[in-house]
Amino acid sequence: MPAASGGRSLRRHEVAERIKRYIIDERLRPGDPLPTELELCEALGASRSSVREAVKTLDALDIVEVRHGHGTYVGRLSMSALVEGLTFRGLLSPEDDFKVLEELLDVRELMERGMGPRIIDTLHADHLSALEALVDQMEERLGRGEDIVAVDRSFHALLLDPLGNDLVSQFSSACWEVYGVVAPHLQVSSKQDEADTVAAHRDIAAAVRAADPAAFDRAVQAHYRPARRRIAAARARGAQG
Amino acid sequence: MPAASGGRSLRRHEVAERIKRYIIDERLRPGDPLPTELELCEALGASRSSVREAVKTLDALDIVEVRHGHGTYVGRLSMSALVEGLTFRGLLSPEDDFKVLEELLDVRELMERGMGPRIIDTLHADHLSALEALVDQMEERLGRGEDIVAVDRSFHALLLDPLGNDLVSQFSSACWEVYGVVAPHLQVSSKQDEADTVAAHRDIAAAVRAADPAAFDRAVQAHYRPARRRIAAARARGAQG
DNA sequence: ACTTATTTGTTCGTATGTATG
DNA sequence: TCATACATACGAACAAATAAG
Numbered sequence: 001m002p003a004a005s006g007g008r009s010l011r012r013h014e015v016a017e018r019i020k021r022y023i024i025d026e027r028l029r030p031g032d033p034l035p036t037e038l039e040l041c042e043a044l045g046a047s048r049s050s051v052r053e054a055v056k057t058l059d060a061l062d063i064v065e066v067r068h069g070h071g072t073y074v075g076r077l078s079m080s081a082l083v084e085g086l087t088f089r090g091l092l093s094p095e096d097d098f099k100v101l102e103e104l105l106d107v108r109e110l111m112e113r114g115m116g117p118r119i120i121d122t123l124h125a126d127h128l129s130a131l132e133a134l135v136d137q138m139e140e141r142l143g144r145g146e147d148i149v150a151v152d153r154s155f156h157a158l159l160l161d162p163l164g165n166d167l168v169s170q171f172s173s174a175c176w177e178v179y180g181v182v183a184p185h186l187q188v189s190s191k192q193d194e195a196d197t198v199a200a201h202r203d204i205a206a207a208v209r210a211a212d213p214a215a216f217d218r219a220v221q222a223h224y225r226p227a228r229r230r231i232a233a234a235r236a237r238g239a240q241g
Numbered sequence: 242m243p244a245a246s247g248g249r250s251l252r253r254h255e256v257a258e259r260i261k262r263y264i265i266d267e268r269l270r271p272g273d274p275l276p277t278e279l280e281l282c283e284a285l286g287a288s289r290s291s292v293r294e295a296v297k298t299l300d301a302l303d304i305v306e307v308r309h310g311h312g313t314y315v316g317r318l319s320m321s322a323l324v325e326g327l328t329f330r331g332l333l334s335p336e337d338d339f340k341v342l343e344e345l346l347d348v349r350e351l352m353e354r355g356m357g358p359r360i361i362d363t364l365h366a367d368h369l370s371a372l373e374a375l376v377d378q379m380e381e382r383l384g385r386g387e388d389i390v391a392v393d394r395s396f397h398a399l400l401l402d403p404l405g406n407d408l409v410s411q412f413s414s415a416c417w418e419v420y421g422v423v424a425p426h427l428q429v430s431s432k433q434d435e436a437d438t439v440a441a442h443r444d445i446a447a448a449v450r451a452a453d454p455a456a457f458d459r460a461v462q463a464h465y466r467p468a469r470r471r472i473a474a475a476r477a478r479g480a481q482g
Numbered sequence: 483a484c485t486t487a488t489t490t491g492t493t494c495g496t497a498t499g500t501a502t503g
Numbered sequence: 504t505c506a507t508a509c510a511t512a513c514g515a516a517c518a519a520a521t522a523a524g
Contacts, residue, residue: 069520114351167344310500
């Protein structure tokens with residue numbers, strides 16, 4: 001019976017495509033409710049198992065979001081799938097364990113340096129104040145021996161977010177997230193040179209305030225240097241251990 | 242309450258995590274076979290349906306690959322999930338239809354200009370010859386009225402691939418792929434200014450051969466200008482239509 | 483606090499399609 | 504052609520989470 005249609009395509013793929021089509025045709029937005037599983041079964045002429053498997057694949061891509069006992073909704077279209085995929089790739093590490101980390105740093109540095117001129121153009125007084133407040137906060141927390149990773153992340157998000165390029169913001173954020181999961185597994189500490197880190201952020205903020213693209217470029221480049229050194233050191237340890 | 246919302250108390254999430262762990266612990270590589278569904282059910286103490294739904298989520302992330310009637314294997318860890326997610330986001334277009342396209346161009350330009358110095362350092366004689374051969378081929382095809390999009394894509398892949406940063410290569414390639422799917426839906430033609438396009442590529446190749454970073458930067462920037470104009474034109478058409 | 487209705491989560495049984503030998 | 508192993512698909516029943524009365 002189920003062999004009737006088209007032959008090649010699998011049931012769950014058909015169903016997934018038609019659900020995506022439905023979302024587009026109905027002009028639904030993230031958070032909008034989708035038909036229930038049972039309604040989808042009827043509308044698409046598929047069994048509940050097939051519908052469920054299709055919905056799960058869309059859920060993995062954050063195209064839909066399933067809430068137990070509540071319903072199914074249009075997803076946030078985040079980069080959660082990219083994060084999960086890259087994290088797994090980093091943990092699998094078929095060849096050089098540290099190559100993935102260097103690639104993540106490359107991308108983040110690429111984004112921030114490449115966006116330098118636009119950052120200087122776009123960020124206004126309130127952005128600058130927030131940026132400098134984050135550096136102060138970083139210094140305070142460091143003085144109290146607390147973690148600065150969250151503040152660090154906010155700082156870099158604040159550099160890119162105002163530009164309005166969601167793809168760049170989210171991709172950079174995704175790289176940061178993956179780095180945070182993979183680095184500890186490879187004993188790449190992020191607890192060293194923290195004084196240098198704070199100084200580097202202060203230089204970046206100063207360059208933005210001075211509207212000096214060349215200084216910004218140098219400051220960002222300097223900011224990433226310690227991290228690269230830590231990776232190189234960890235690689236050297238791994239090579240001889 | 243066993244756990245907070247979105248928690249791992251769900252069976253298929255447990256199963257998915259344990260399958261990922263299995264792949265890592267067993268040091269499996271892409272293409273290696275995984276246990277059959279039945280074996281996974283026994284080993285993980287879960288039903289067929291739960292295992293299947295878990296496997297489907299991993300399949301969507303290209304962490305595993307399922308071949309009908311054959312078996313389940315470790316996936317290629319490609320960026321297919323990112324491509325599908327971004328494509329859908331582009332087709333959904335909640336606000337400005339053309340914003341997504343501009344973001345994709347931003348990223349590609351960012352990558353290539355940011356990698357400029359490294360491209361000049363890394364590409365050797367054979368790379369340069371291949372690059373120039375592609376430009377010639379582009380010109381020939383253009384003279385015969387044929388499509389140059391495939392050659393165009395090869396050219397840009399050849400710029401980034403030799404650097405060895407898979408993340409950059411694949412992300413850039415993913416942006417290209419998404420652009421190719423989304424742009425036609427928005428009537429953003431890529432068939433204009435093709436003579437300019439060929440010239441731009443020739444300038445890029447020449448800058449690499451001359452090992453002139455500044456010229457490379459200018460050439461890449463100039464290369465993307467026509468595409469941005471086409472988007473702006475399409476937006477203007479849409480605004481008055 | 484309790485019940486009821488709705489919706490997704492989980493399990494099992496069975497039959498079919500696909501690839502290999 | 505047949506046999507085997509595997510994934511695909513359907514359907515029914517029950518469990519768990521959530522919301523509303």
